[in-house]
Amino acid sequence: MSQETVFTSQRVLLNSESEVGPATIFVKDGKVVRIENEYRPSEATLDAGSKLLMPGIVDGHVHINQPGRTQWEGVVTASHAAAAGGVTTIIDMPLNCIPSTVTVDAYQQKRESFKDGMWVDVGTWGGVVPGNALDLVPMLEAGARGFKCFLCDSGVDEFPPVNEEQLRLAMSELKKKNGKLLFHAEMDTGATVDTTQDPTNYNTFLNSRPANMEVKAIDLVIKMCREFAPHVPCHIVHLSAADALPAIRAAKKEGLPLTVETCFHYLTINSEDVPARSTEYKCCPPIRNEANRNLLWEAVLDGTIDIVVSDHSPCTPDLKLHSCCGGKGLASDAVEGDFVKAWGGIASVGIGLPLLWSEGQKRGLRLQDVVRLICEQTAVHSGIGNSKGKIAVGHDADFVVWAPEEINRITIDKLHFRNKLTPYKERQCLGLVHQTVVRGTVVYDASQKSGDSQQWENGFSKLPHGKWIE
Template identity: 70%
Template sequence: MSSSATTIITSKRVMLSSEQAEPLPYTIHVNNETGKIVQIDQGYAPEKANIDSGNELIMPGIVDAHVHINQPGRTQWEGVVTASHAAAAGGVTTIIDMPLNCIPSTITTDALRLKEESFRDGMWVDVGTWGGVVPGNHPHLVPMLEAGARGFKCFLCDSGVEEFPPVNEAELRKAMTELKKKNGVLLFHAEMELPTPPPPSKSNSTDYQSFLDSRPAKMEETAIELVIRMCREFAPYVPCHIVHLSAASALPLIREAKKEGLPLTVETCFHYLTINSESIPEKATEYKCCPPIRDNENREKLWEGVLDGSIDFVVSDHSPCTPDLKLHPCCGGHGVKDGEEGDFLKAWGGIASVGIGLPLIWTEGQKRGLKLQDIIRLLSEKTAEHARLTHRKGKLAVGMDADMTVWSPEESIVITKDKIHFRNKLTPYAERNCQGLVLKTIVRGNVVYDAELQDKATGSTDACFSAQPLGQWISDPFQNGIKSQSRL
């Protein structure tokens, strides 16, 4: 058995990184004081271990680089305790919070510090944050990077909340001039209003098609053309990133930009890869998000982009709200005006999914040839690189944080309410059958979630979580992001 200064974790199946050809037996030694890996031995050694995972698969902890926690200010939508519980239950060891939907938006150093203080003592996984770019806040950007912001997000269209207005090209240029000083990464919500708005839909507003008609792929294509132009202008000093790509029709633009060597990266989301618009029921506003979920042909082309590397990684874009803002039939009329129930055009847009992405992408991905190496690359390594955390997160190696997802890729599950730990349980994935069960989540050597501790008699999962929040706020100085490559 290990000394009290070290925790030893062993399994017959360990994937240290995406470069490993197959799972192998390893024994991992963790310094309890630092939470860092100090030694990795080949071989399975249950007689030495504090944590014996047997035949369960251990891989690097998942880094979800796109989560809306909404705290402070809108914790009735989500809060750090429930968001980090949900993350932990899904094998996610690090989440990076978005700068909007909280009040105040994270657009100044003071707001960043307020968020950090608000999260204190409520994090079951490690948490960092993106800052935001809005009109006029460019003088705040470098100080925010120095205070630990991982980079910045902006909108090229209405964000949906008045605290976070969009920016135009002139404002982008001011912001990118500041970011150039520190090589700060800029994330774009890549939709733009078109000079000629789309014609009114012939569908009823309770039919998903009405919403899909209102946000055509051309909105994304137009915005991505601007992103690429700005990326080229400021290359290589301001890496640019497209969040939640929905329109596969923009992939040729993206591929050409990467071939050119521009520092451009792209993410898509679990919902765009696992849902198609044809399957969305009437009034099911839990499916509404911006940009929208498109048809199955589009979905298959996104999968092609994921598998060929045109799309760098996959995130949740967990963006919840209360059911009344979704105008959802489940409210039973509470908080919903007459005639607005199930109205896709008026409902809040955002999909709740933090902590349930691993079984979703594994289930759909296997049908298309996705392998364990791809899972690690898409959910751990590239998301850690995007958040400038490769010095700590994304792989299992000596000197890295001992963050691990322990799961059974073979085991089937059903996503039921007792397995959903975010605050508002309204999600398009309820009762979905999947493959891949998360069994333990380890953050810097600490078990923060253990599925085996579920109360079998009552079904309660309260005991599955560590008694104390063992996550930490990530305030590491921003890591230089310059690369001259077509792919992360």
């Protein structure tokens, strides 16, 4: 039997429906066993003082790229980055790793490859691709959280898109187990790149991925969702186009099992502000204009958008055709800063909390909303709402201790993912993470910088404490 550990703070937020107040949380074997509504520093293993202690963040959309593309990212660096930002669980995407997570065998390869490298808890989504319908139920039984599919080119050959017939086949299988289906919701509408325009100008790329690509795809998602309701919950990943919000609102009003996520970047960046050649801002669907961003915020605040995730999707700088390579490693015909040809994906795992909070608090977002959007509902979405996402007796003791009022400049030493290209470098935010606790163990402590400590290395626990989520 292990010892009880005790966490206390003058400011604790247990869940999205409670108020901030003093509390002491007793933890045994990684689970919360008791909560007292009092600040008790004399009994505490960890005394957070006046810092805010709230549930650990669950990021439901991360591309770890392991095995197969670990020069882009890997589980050790991705989970360090998560831990440093108060993220206690990450759910990996089934593509960009090789093999894609589309069979039980590939699922087991990923799980084996992550062993001993997880600083936070990690699970994975599986993928729906043409021809793997019969693999879906076995993958769910193995532990996949649900499945993701594409309705347009995914960017990698190993993960082809599905058409309506293939979707129907997959959903007929998912129906047997109420398996969830996630959609990359963009479909071809005939838009092309205007080759007379400068490819190093962001708008050249933006105009080639118009909002109607998302609207068309989301119409199909809603149609399929209705056809299989209530058995196959459908989820729209990384919504960017506000034009799709009316259809989403109507579908939700109809009672369809439809949920929607957006990402930190769509809520914190305007296309008007993307500098020329800065391909670290490129992702699909694209970041759109300020008017669009304001409408996304309305949908976040009124609950139409259920959750906010990172969609952390890095690659090496050469594939970003980025000037930070000085042309080194670029193909001879490549143009530096070419938005059209650069790999799409934004690196941001572990920096979402200050981004969301800085922008949100100006717009009336409360701390309770933060917990709802990035802890509680992301846990429910990932099928782990009975153990994660809020602080409750019987739940995992996953916490973040942070100071919402503290200024936090996102300097390069705070970026722990493998490739440091990110649009947020040097951005000034509100909200600094001090400690991250995974199932009762402190895995990140900003005050522990000492190099010769037995237990700590640059703020991180020397040993990984994360585990695979079945």
